[in-house]
Amino acid sequence: MTTQDKTGISRVSFEDLTRIVAERAKADPSVSYTAKLMAKGVEVVAKKLGEEGVELALAAVAGPKERVIAETADLLYHLAVLLAAREVTLAEVEAELAARTGRTGLAEKASRPTD
Structure with a gap:
């Protein structure tokens, strides 16, 4: 679902994107x-997500703002595909984010198990 803001710019929320990905899958x-990407399996989807993350990082350091925007869109799309491939809902991710807001980022990171 595409919506328009007050300026007439079309927008797609991440929630909308996850629904679109689920339909297209x-x-x-x-x-x-x-x-096609989903049919290749979660390993291929995860690799593609990693590639997009690297491309965004490189664009953030050396690219123009427009490239950062485009790479961010690619990353978010591939993240939505990965979540669908692993049957992780946006609600589950939002719940995890909500659980983390009650403490500082440093405290949250310190509470994670070490490998």
Whole structure:
């Protein structure tokens, strides 16, 4: 679902994106990039997400703002695909974020188990 803000700019929320990805994942892989990517498995989806993260990091350091925006969109799309591939809902991620807001980032990070 695309919405428009007060200035007439079209916007898609991350929640909208996760719904779009879920719908497109059900399509024929010959006509849907999302379905084709999902059919390759979570390992391929995760690798693609990692590649997009690197591209965003590089754009953030050396690219123009427009490139950062484009790479961020790519990263968010591939994140939505990964969440769908792992059957993780946005509500579950939001709940985790909510649980973390009650403490500082340093305290939250210190509470994570070490590997």
